[in-house]
Amino acid sequence: MVVISNGFGRFHMSWAAEEAHRRGILDAYITGAYPTSAAKRLLTAAGLSGNRRVARLLARQGTYPEGLISASFLPEALMQVAVALRQKHKAFKTPTDLINRAALRGYGASAARVLGGLKGTPRLYHYRAGFGGASVARAKEKGMIALCDHSIAHPALLDHFVGHQGAWPEKGEGGRIDLLWAHILEDIGRGDHVLVNSDFVKETFLHFGWDETRLHVIYLGVDNDFVAGMPKSPATTEGGSDAPLLVFAGNFGTRKGADILARALQPITDLPWRLELIGPIESATRRRHRTFLEDARVGALGVVARERLAASLVAADIFVFPSFAEGSARVLFEAMAAGCYIITTNNSGCIAEDGVHGAIVPPGDAAATGAAIRAALQNPQKTSEIGAKNAELVANQYTQADYGDKLADLYRRLAGS
Structure with a gap:
């Protein structure tokens, strides 16, 4: 055919x-x-x-x-x-x-x-x-x-x-x-x-x-290879930190909202959080946000194998992806499959609905992105429950x-x- x-x-x-x-x-x-x-x-x-x-x-x-x-x-x-x-x-x-x-x-x-x-x-x-x-x-x-x-x-x-x-x-x-x-x-x-x-x-x-x-x-x-590479449970946190883990995966640059994420997170000084950046960092972004990237709470893993990405997503509480334009970012499905609470924009092409699978924020709005992150950090039980439902949704309908x-x-x- x-x-x-x-x-x-x-x-x-x-x-x-x-x-x-x-x-x-x-x-x-x-x-x-x-x-x-x-x-x-x-x-x-x-x-x-x-x-x-x-x-x-x-x-x-x-x-x-x-x-x-x-x-x-x-x-x-x-x-x-x-x-x-x-x-x-x-x-x-x-x-x-x-x-x-x-x-x-x-x-x-x-x-x-x-x-x-x-x-x-x-x-x-x-x-x-x-x-x-x-x-x-x-x-x-x-x-x-x-x-x-x-x-x-x-x-x-x-x-x-x-x-x-x-x-x-x-x-x-x-x-x-x-x-x-x-x-x-x-x-x-x-x-x-x-x-x-x-x-x-x-x-x-x-x-x-x-x-x-x-x-x-x-x-x-999600594809079969990603599912096969997902660990059944999160690995032990390096350094013993129990601060909530946020993950961003992709090319950390202008189109995917790098500036917005940096500006959203920097003012959150009264709540614990950790951020893993997975993927390359654009040189202009690295120059603009040198202080942010040197923050002890921010870890840049660079380009990693899909098994390592899966492990980070399974360990994460929140996946943040404030993109200006995508198709339907595959990593959002992967994050949902791993049980993450999602914070993204409509321009990411995600199936996520605001208040159901996480938070949908206006593209380019650092204040709204920061408020969504803060709300998720302040409500860990709700964040965890939504993440679990996201994993169930993908397993049942988006394989x-x-x-x-x-x-x-x-x-x-x-x-x-």
């Missing part, structure tokens, strides 16, 4: 492929670099199996059979060149955007060749935004319905949300859009239908007058299997249209 095109990395499209295969409806899976049997033999023979990057590649292994996989290594290698170039030369944005666009177009051309060689005619082509390119036209030539998967706010709103602390512009208006996001937006437009991962993302497309019948929403929930059921239902509806 369906061909799924993942693009690069262990993206949620790989879960879609696993679930489609489990239901017997996956005809082919197209992806970037993948640990095929041949690749694993080559890496082992070269003595690279212990390399960190190779380990990340091996972690992309899915539960679908290798005979359904078409892996495209070169386009992803080209994008890695662009990433390395940008890290060394921050001013090289346009050149690296051009390289990235070339990598995406190369992937799309490779996917088109795979589609051209398929026997039979699958009904659907489910592709990741930005990675469609020439393959979308090839899919349509073969009579397939093109379903584009997009997992963040409309590209023309991202810059505005960041520059205006999450505030919406007037209907139909947006912000600056760069070369790479322009490519992704064009790719989204190629789809017959667009699948997004939250009602918030859907609203960002309706903001520009998109036909609502083309837009479909399925929340991702990878639940995502697969909703996705299979959408496939059937689109194939029958």
